[in-house]
Amino acid sequence: IASLVMYLLAEFDDAANLLAANPDATTISIDEPVEIPKNQHGRLQQPGREEDDELLGTDDSDKTELLAGQKKSAPFWTFEYYQTFFDVDTYQVLDRIKGSVFPVPGKNFVRLYIRSNPDLYGPFWICATLVFTIAVSGNLSNFFIHLGKPTYHYVPEFRKVSIAATTIYAYAWLVPLALWGFLMWRNSKVMNIVSYSFLEIVCVYGYSLFIYIPTAILWIIPQKVVRWVLVMFSLCLSGSVLVMTFWPAVRDDNRRIALATLGTIVLLHALLAVGCLAYFFDAPELDFPAPIIPAHNGTTVITKSQ
Numbered sequence: 001i002a003s004l005v006m007y008l009l010a011e012f013d014d015a016a017n018l019l020a021a022n023p024d025a026t027t028i029s030i031d032e033p034v035e036i037p038k039n040q041h042g043r044l045q046q047p048g049r050e051e052d053d054e055l056l057g058t059d060d061s062d063k064t065e066l067l068a069g070q071k072k073s074a075p076f077w078t079f080e081y082y083q084t085f086f087d088v089d090t091y092q093v094l095d096r097i098k099g100s101v102f103p104v105p106g107k108n109f110v111r112l113y114i115r116s117n118p119d120l121y122g123p124f125w126i127c128a129t130l131v132f133t134i135a136v137s138g139n140l141s142n143f144f145i146h147l148g149k150p151t152y153h154y155v156p157e158f159r160k161v162s163i164a165a166t167t168i169y170a171y172a173w174l175v176p177l178a179l180w181g182f183l184m185w186r187n188s189k190v191m192n193i194v195s196y197s198f199l200e201i202v203c204v205y206g207y208s209l210f211i212y213i214p215t216a217i218l219w220i221i222p223q224k225v226v227r228w229v230l231v232m233f234s235l236c237l238s239g240s241v242l243v244m245t246f247w248p249a250v251r252d253d254n255r256r257i258a259l260a261t262l263g264t265i266v267l268l269h270a271l272l273a274v275g276c277l278a279y280f281f282d283a284p285e286l287d288f289p290a291p292i293i294p295a296h297n298g299t300t301v302i303t304k305s306q
Contacts, residue, residue, distance in 0.1 A: 085118075085119060085120040085121070085199070086119060086120060086121040087117065087119065088117060088119040088121050088122070092117065092119075093119075093121065093122045095113060096113045096114070096122055096203075096207050097122070097126075097207060097210050099112065099113045099207075099241075100207040100208050100210055100211065100238070100241050101210060101211055101237065103237065103240050103241045103244060105244070106244070107244065108244065108245055108248060109204055109207075109241050109244065109245045110196060110200050110203075110204060110245055114200050114203050114204065115200065118197070118199045118200045118202075118203045119203060120199070120202065120203070120206075122203070122206060122207055123172060123202055123203055123205070123206020123207060123209075124206070126206050126207065126209055126210050126213070127168050127169055127172050127206060127209060129213055130164075130168055130209055130210075130212055130213050130216065131161065131164045131165045131168050131169075132161065132164075133213050133216045133217060134160075134164045134168075134212075134216045134276055134280050135160040135161040135164045135280070137216045137217055137219055137220050137280070137281070138157075138160050138164075138280030138281055139156055139157055139160065140220050141219060141220050141222065141280075141281050142157075144220065144222055145222055160280060163279075164276070164280070167272070167275070167276070168209070168272075171205075171268070171272050172202065172205050172206055172209065173202065175205065175268055176198065176201040176202045176204075176205050177198065179201055179246070179265070180196070180197075180198045180201050182261070183195060183196065183249055183250075186250070186253055186257070189253075195249070196246075196249060204241070204242065204245050205242075207241075208238040208241045208242055208269075209238065211234045211237050211238050212234055212238070212273065212276075215230050215231065215233075215234040216276075218230050219231075219277065219280075219281045224282065227277060227281060227282070228277075231273050231274065231277050234273065235269065235270055235273050238269065239266050239269050239270070242265050242266070242269060243262055243265070243266065246261070246262065246265060247262060250262065
């Protein structure tokens with residue numbers, strides 16, 4: 001005990017001598033906890049890091065996965081992989097439909113509505129509804145045009161459903177695929193071109209077709225002038241959505257290539273609308289054979305068709 005007391009006294013004398021030599025020195029108490037700077041995990045805090053943290057979130061694990069690109073996704077053969085493509089609610093779908101029907105000049109449809117969560121739910125059901133709307137409206141239009149003619153017998157044309165489905169879904173998938181491939185190719189040539197994912201392009205094309213659903217219902221009106229006014233109005237609305245969306249993706253490219261790309265997009269969109277109107281609603285009238293009415297004396301009488 002005596003030796004321990006002597007040792008503590010010697011240490012106390014050394015500390016007193018140091019304080020006498022340097023009065024401004026500070027001492028650390030064992031009872032006081034040592035403060036560790038925040039966010040100091042073996043590295044210095046970089047300027048502007050706080051803004052990045054706010055954008056990425058406050059969860060360190062999610063932030064690390066996003067920065068490192070190691071966020072796991074389900075394999076493509078599982079149901080969870082495709083479930084993410086339909087992860088939208090009713091309000092999001094209605095908001096995107098509203099944005100496709102009432103485009104805002106100078107606003108990009110992808111950045112304004114799609115980029116946060118592109119989906120296939122809206123495009124799939126919009127295309128399905130458009131298919132049945134065109135097929136049913138085309139049959140009704142044909143019925144009303146020939147209504148009152150004694151030689152006409154109404155027969156539902158179910159083949160129009162398959163033709164409309166092939167046309168609409170081929171347009172909604174093949175054209176975006178070709179456009180996505182073209183933009184990827186041009187992106188390798190011009191580095192500052194805005195790039196869209198294939199899912200975003202499909203989403204834009206799917207929602208742009210919504211305006212044709214009420215238009216196809218109004219095409220039942222047996223007036224060609226009214227039909228063509230409706231198709232031009234719908235084409236201007238849906239075409240403007242496509243132009244305002246894809247113009248930022250090609251405006252930094254060669255001027256001729258950019259204009260040719262937009263011209264091709266509008267032309268294919270116009271061919272779809274005009275083709276559906278011409279085939280399903282403005283088809284030429286067929287000459288129906290005159291019915292044969294048997295007479296009482298065994299002979300047949302052929303009535304002349306009007």
